[in-house]
Amino acid sequence: MELRHGFCFSSAFFVVGILWTAQAENQPASNFVCLDISKSEAELRKASSETSIILNWTDSSGHSSELTAVNLQIFPDGELLLGVPERENSFIKIPHHCLKRQSDEANLFSINLPACHTCPVKWKSLDACRKYTFEIKSEYSNASIGAEPFKLETFTSQRGISPKTSFEGLWRCPSQKFFCRGIIDQFDPYASAFGATKTSGCLDNDKICNREKDCESGVDELHCAKSRQFWFIGNQPPPCNDGFQCGRQCIPNELVCDGKYDCLDGSDEHYDCEYSVSCNQLTTSFGHIVSAPITKPDEDIHKNNLMHLVQKSIIAITVQANHTIWLAFNKFRTKEKHFLKVYDGPYSTSPLLLSHSGSTKPISVRSSLNNLYVEFPSYYDQSYGVDIFYASVFDKEQPFIPGCGGYIHGDGIISSWSYSSLTSPISDCIWFVQAAQHDGIIVLKEKFDSKRNTSTYKFATLANNPIMTVYDGWNTSGRVLWDDKGLLARSSRVIYSISPKMMIRMNWPEQGEHRNTFN
Numbered sequence: 001m002e003l004r005h006g007f008c009f010s011s012a013f014f015v016v017g018i019l020w021t022a023q024a025e026n027q028p029a030s031n032f033v034c035l036d037i038s039k040s041e042a043e044l045r046k047a048s049s050e051t052s053i054i055l056n057w058t059d060s061s062g063h064s065s066e067l068t069a070v071n072l073q074i075f076p077d078g079e080l081l082l083g084v085p086e087r088e089n090s091f092i093k094i095p096h097h098c099l100k101r102q103s104d105e106a107n108l109f110s111i112n113l114p115a116c117h118t119c120p121v122k123w124k125s126l127d128a129c130r131k132y133t134f135e136i137k138s139e140y141s142n143a144s145i146g147a148e149p150f151k152l153e154t155f156t157s158q159r160g161i162s163p164k165t166s167f168e169g170l171w172r173c174p175s176q177k178f179f180c181r182g183i184i185d186q187f188d189p190y191a192s193a194f195g196a197t198k199t200s201g202c203l204d205n206d207k208i209c210n211r212e213k214d215c216e217s218g219v220d221e222l223h224c225a226k227s228r229q230f231w232f233i234g235n236q237p238p239p240c241n242d243g244f245q246c247g248r249q250c251i252p253n254e255l256v257c258d259g260k261y262d263c264l265d266g267s268d269e270h271y272d273c274e275y276s277v278s279c280n281q282l283t284t285s286f287g288h289i290v291s292a293p294i295t296k297p298d299e300d301i302h303k304n305n306l307m308h309l310v311q312k313s314i315i316a317i318t319v320q321a322n323h324t325i326w327l328a329f330n331k332f333r334t335k336e337k338h339f340l341k342v343y344d345g346p347y348s349t350s351p352l353l354l355s356h357s358g359s360t361k362p363i364s365v366r367s368s369l370n371n372l373y374v375e376f377p378s379y380y381d382q383s384y385g386v387d388i389f390y391a392s393v394f395d396k397e398q399p400f401i402p403g404c405g406g407y408i409h410g411d412g413i414i415s416s417w418s419y420s421s422l423t424s425p426i427s428d429c430i431w432f433v434q435a436a437q438h439d440g441i442i443v444l445k446e447k448f449d450s451k452r453n454t455s456t457y458k459f460a461t462l463a464n465n466p467i468m469t470v471y472d473g474w475n476t477s478g479r480v481l482w483d484d485k486g487l488l489a490r491s492s493r494v495i496y497s498i499s500p501k502m503m504i505r506m507n508w509p510e511q512g513e514h515r516n517t518f519n
Contacts, residue, residue, distance in 0.1 A: 058108055059138065061147060066140040070094045075133035075151075076126075077347040128158035129279035129314050131346050155281035155316050162276065162295060162311075163269035165261040167219050171297060171305040173202035178264045180207075182216030208248040208264060223262060225250035244268060271312055271338060271377070278378070279314035285323075285392045286434075289315050291378040291385025301380075307335055309380035316346060317372040319392035325367040326407030326432060327374075331387035332361040338377040340386060346371035353400075364406030369395070393432060393474060404429035405506075410436035414444070414504055428507035429466065432474055435500035442497040444470065444482075444504070466506035472498045476505070 059067060072092040126132060137149035169179025181200045207214045209224035225238040240250030246263035255262045257273035269276070278292065294309050301309070317325055327342065334340065334357045342354040344367055353372075356362045376386045389409035403415070405428075414431050433442050470482040481502070482495045495502075 061138065061140075061145065063140055063142065063145050066142050066145065067099070067138055068096045068141050069139040070099070071137045071139060071149075073135040075135065076130060077132075077349055126156050128156050128274065129277055131155050131281075131316060155279075157280045158278060160276040160278035160311050160313075161259070162297070163259050163261055163273070165266075167217070167261070167264070169299060170261055170264075170266055171301045171308065172299060174302050174304045176205050177202040178205060178208065178220070180215040180220065184214055184216060205247055205264075219264070223249040223251040266308055271310055277312045277314060279316070281316045281318065282390075283318050285319055287317070287390050289374065289376075289386070289388040289390065291376060291387075293382055294378060294380040296380065306381040307379070307384075310335070310338060310377050313376055313378045314348075315374045315376075317374065317390060318346065319370045321370055322395050323370050323392040324395045325370065325372050326391050326393060327365050327372070328389045328391075328407040328409045328412070329361045329364070329386065330389060330410060331385070332356075333359050333384050334377050334386070335384070339375075340377075341375040343373040343375075344368050346373060348373055348375070363402055364408070365402070366400045366405075366407075368400065389434075391432060391434065396430075398427070401429075405431050407431075408433045410434075428505055430506070431504040433497075433502040433504065435497075438500060440500050442500070442502045444495040444497075444502065446493055466508050469505045469507075470495055471503040471505065472501070474501050474503050476503075478503065 070093075072094065074090050074092075131153060132155075133151050133153050135149050135151045138147040140147065168181050172179045179201070180203045183199050183201060183203065203214060203220070208220050211221075214220045223243075225240050225243075238250075243250045243252050244256045244263075246267045247265045249263055251262045251268055256268045257270070257275070259269070259273075259275055262268050282289075292313065294311055297309070319325055332340070336357050339355050339357045340362070341352065342365055343350040344353040345351065350371075350373055353367070354362055354365050370392070372390070374388070376388075377384075379385055389407070391407055391409075408414070408431065412433070414433075433444075435442050467484045468482070469480060469484070471478040472481055473479075479498065481497065
């Protein structure tokens with residue numbers, strides 16, 4: 001599993017392009033720098049098998065002849081880990097004699113330092129699905145040359161892979177059973193000697209690690225916990241004290257999340273294994289996030305095992321500065337143990353904003369700043385998964401209060417809170433509504449109560465309820481379509497937008513003020 005990531009940027013001093021390769025854990029941990037000057041724009045892409053860092057730049061300081069070194073510092077998750085042994089490449093100094101000039105240009109430099117070169121620079125591979133900040137600064141022989149360091153960020157994407165299996169029929173049998181090719185008949189030990197054909201099928205799990213070989217391949221007696229004495233308490237195997245317990249088996253810990261199934265129940269390669277996670281970054285103002293279907297295994301799958309075919313997906317969302325991000329959930333159905341997690345920031349270590357599982361859709365949530373980190377499950381069974389839309393809006397620097405405002409993409413319900421029920425002081429709650437089609441319009445109408453044959457749309461004189469104003473578009477400069485004051489409040493009970501966007505603002509009056517409101 002190898003990934004190459006690349007980007008280029010410009011500054012007052014030089015233009016740099018960096019490519020690196022992230023390695024799997026069972027491969028050598030050190031990388032070396034080498035040249036590639038072909039990059040011209042930011043990108044994240046799948047890598048070849050080459051293990052290297054690629055660095056090239058144009059020195060625009062006017063003092064390229066006095067350049068002595070280039071210093072590179074790395075901030076994983078926004079924190080510089082200096083002096084930490086496992087992060088060997090938190091600070092890298094690349095001396096001048098390792099640099100190579102490009103063409104006839106005096107200020108075009110590159111680095112060509114593969115493993116066999118006389119000037120190696122050790123490099124520890126980067127983690128996938130993580131945000132890194134690179135700080136780069138040039139050094140010159142003349143200390144008076146002021147080369148200000150500058151930073152750039154990138155996210156290490158990854159496309160998850162499915163684990164492999166070394167035995168047949170992993171998902172073919174129902175729960176509490178396993179597949180056995182060539183069942184041995186314990187009551188007829190001579191059957192195989194006379195050419196009898198052995199049958200294949202599903203056996204009960206109590207045949208696993210029962211000290212009797214029930215399958216011709218012996219798969220049922222692999223990875224059994226060892227005991228000095230015969231263990232027979234309720235037909236249970238010995239306890240697994242120094243490994244990973246999977247049913248009646250006990251496998252070494254190093255076989256867990258190694259990319260290959262070793263347990264007959266498949267539990268050693270699970271949802272949180274790093275190699276199976278797919279992750280990417282989105283930087284557009286609007287976007288759509290959906291659980292991607294998992295590729296069908298080559299063998300048959302019993303319906304009871306469909307939920308075992310699940311992988312974690314991660315999306316890091318970054319929008320323009322001074323904006324926040326709203327999430328709208330159009331579809332949501334996960335198993336109880338598979339959670340959607342939304343972190344309020346660019347990292348998995350950011351504050352947890354939402355953790356949710358099951359079949360009920362979460363309420364719309366909003367970031368504090370311009371970053372969100374979203375984890376969610378993707379299933380083989382397409383009746384499960386998530387369907388999320390996001391949108392960036394200008395930051396009004398108000399705290400997020402669940403239920404106070406939200407984002408709706410397509411159909412949905414607008415609701416308001418009573419001022420007295422709010423736990424934090426806030427001036428208004430704003431709903432942002434977007435039509436499902438780019439050329440569509442929005443219809444806002446009262447909710448009809450079919451049991452009472454009446455509409456819940458009504459006017460009231462309640463000081464604790466908000467004043468509602470409806471705008472066309474997503475700002476207060478748009479045309480007012482409805483308000484609680486004046487003639488508009490007594491006109492139509494159905495409100496149509498002009499554009500594909502509508503904003504509903506609910507703000508609270510001064511204490512004691514009475515006015516009409518829309519419920």
